Amino acid sequence: MATSEDDDRKLTAYLDGELDEAERAALDARLMDDPTVRARLEALRAAGDRTRMAFATLLETAPVADMRTRLNAAPPRRQRVAAIAVAVAFVAFAAGLGAGRWSVGTGGEVAERDDWRQAVVEYMALYTPESFGEAPSPRLGEELASLSRRLGAPLDVDRLAVDDLSPRRVELLQYDGAPLGQIGYLDGATPVAFCILRDGEPDKALAASSRDGFAFASWAQGGRGFMLIGKIPVERLMALARSLKEKTG
Amino acid sequence: MSDRPREDVRSGLEAHLARLWRYALSLSGARDVAEDLVQATCLRAIERADQFQPGTRLDRWLFAILRSIWLNESRARRVRAGQGVLDAGEALSVDGAREIETNISTAQVLRAIGALPSSQRETVLLVYVEGYSYREAAELLGAPIGTVMSRLAAARATLTRTHESKDA
Numbered sequence: 362m363a364t365s366e367d368d369d370r371k372l373t374a375y376l377d378g379e380l381d382e383a384e385r386a387a388l389d390a391r392l393m394d395d396p397t398v399r400a401r402l403e404a405l406r407a408a409g410d411r412t413r414m415a416f417a418t419l420l421e422t423a424p425v426a427d428m429r430t431r432l433n434a435a436p437p438r439r440q441r442v443a444a445i446a447v448a449v450a451f452v453a454f455a456a457g458l459g460a461g462r463w464s465v466g467t468g469g470e471v472a473e474r475d476d477w478r479q480a481v482v483e484y485m486a487l488y489t490p491e492s493f494g495e496a497p498s499p500r501l502g503e504e505l506a507s508l509s510r511r512l513g514a515p516l517d518v519d520r521l522a523v524d525d526l527s528p529r530r531v532e533l534l535q536y537d538g539a540p541l542g543q544i545g546y547l548d549g550a551t552p553v554a555f556c557i558l559r560d561g562e563p564d565k566a567l568a569a570s571s572r573d574g575f576a577f578a579s580w581a582q583g584g585r586g587f588m589l590i591g592k593i594p595v596e597r598l599m600a601l602a603r604s605l606k607e608k609t610g
Numbered sequence: 611m612s613d614r615p616r617e618d619v620r621s622g623l624e625a626h627l628a629r630l631w632r633y634a635l636s637l638s639g640a641r642d643v644a645e646d647l648v649q650a651t652c653l654r655a656i657e658r659a660d661q662f663q664p665g666t667r668l669d670r671w672l673f674a675i676l677r678s679i680w681l682n683e684s685r686a687r688r689v690r691a692g693q694g695v696l697d698a699g700e701a702l703s704v705d706g707a708r709e710i711e712t713n714i715s716t717a718q719v720l721r722a723i724g725a726l727p728s729s730q731r732e733t734v735l736l737v738y739v740e741g742y743s744y745r746e747a748a749e750l751l752g753a754p755i756g757t758v759m760s761r762l763a764a765a766r767a768t769l770t771r772t773h774e775s776k777d778a
Binding site: 366369370372373374377379404405407408409411412413414415416417418419420423424425427428429431432535 | 627632648649734738759763766
């Protein structure tokens with residue numbers, strides 16, 4: 362049976378987690394029975410993933426510096442005088458937003474920019490083993506060199522090979538105007554990602570945590586934020602993170 | 611004292627410039643218009659800072675302001691995107707391969723997104739990129755939830771076909 366527009370609506374709402382329980386159960390049953398519906402679901406899912414990826418790239422091209430300059434050229438209203446107070450207020454505001462839903466490390470402290478780590482967790486949920494390719498990217502060396510320049514961090518295949526894992530795919534993303542590099546590994550068949558945000562994060566010791574079925578290790582040094590994440594045992598993840606921290610620090 | 615909200619908004623909005631611009635580009639389909647739209651949004655937000663409720667999301671408030679400015683502007687200028695006045699497909703595509711160091715097909719996907727009806731493009735951005743729930747998107751768009759769902763499904767379906775024809 363071919364699928365219809367109405368099916369597309371249902372499958373889309375299903376993918377978006379917007380069906381109620383009864384509708385979802387009914388669709389689950391159809392998905393079990395009907396390979397055509399399953400195939401359609403996968404096609405629609407892939408279209409959504411590509412869209413997210415494309416929009417992420419678009420963000421990279423935003424003329425942030427121009428916009429900031431224009432904004433600063435607008436009538437000031439005593440902005441400079443209160444600059445320090447404003448900075449403090451903003452940190453408090455950001456912490457208020459993040460409180461209760463995100464903390465890293467043992468202190469329960471909410472860092473100003475930790476939202477990028479949450480974004481990575483959400484993004485990781487979309488990955489399958491295929492996401493990181495059958496074979497390592499043939500242009501891995503060049504891609505790493507380019508990423509290295511963007512992030513201002515020394516990255517190459519040797520530095521990024523830890524234990525029996527070697528990098529397979531490199532991606533340049535972006536979070537709130539700062540370049541976010543992602544290096545993809547496969548541990549067996551499980552995607553593992555090493556992410557680096559070029560940003561003014563204060564140094565932070567290596568700490569492990571878990572969320573939504575993912576183990577992740579995070580730290581910050583030299584003005585950059587780091588994160589290793591995957592659905593693998595936390596001990597293994599920490600061991601890999603320690604090696605990466607040592608080799609890329 | 612009365613400047614406090616203004617300063618909070620003024621300093622807070624800098625973190626959202628890139629995302630505001632992307633939303634503006636999705637609406638207008640033109641880079642220069644997008645920049646103007648962001649500037650107008652920032653100025654209005656600072657002007658009306660006392661209407662912002664601390665503890666709520668500043669980015670969502672800014673998005674709503676941007677949208678309302680765009681609607682008023684486009685009504686005034688009768689250049690509603692999606693009526694073929696602006697070539698969104700062209701403008702949305704990223705200039706030059708150098709910008710994309712990661713994924714060659716991204717430019718193709720962006721072109722396909724640019725060719726979507728603007729109402730679909732906007733809904734896709736809000737829900738899939740900015741994380742609005744159907745209900746939140748419906749509220750901002752002033753449309754029923756069913757309409758949000760239909761737009762998203764139609765957009766996904768179109769983008770699926772784009773991919774198939776590219777592979778063929």
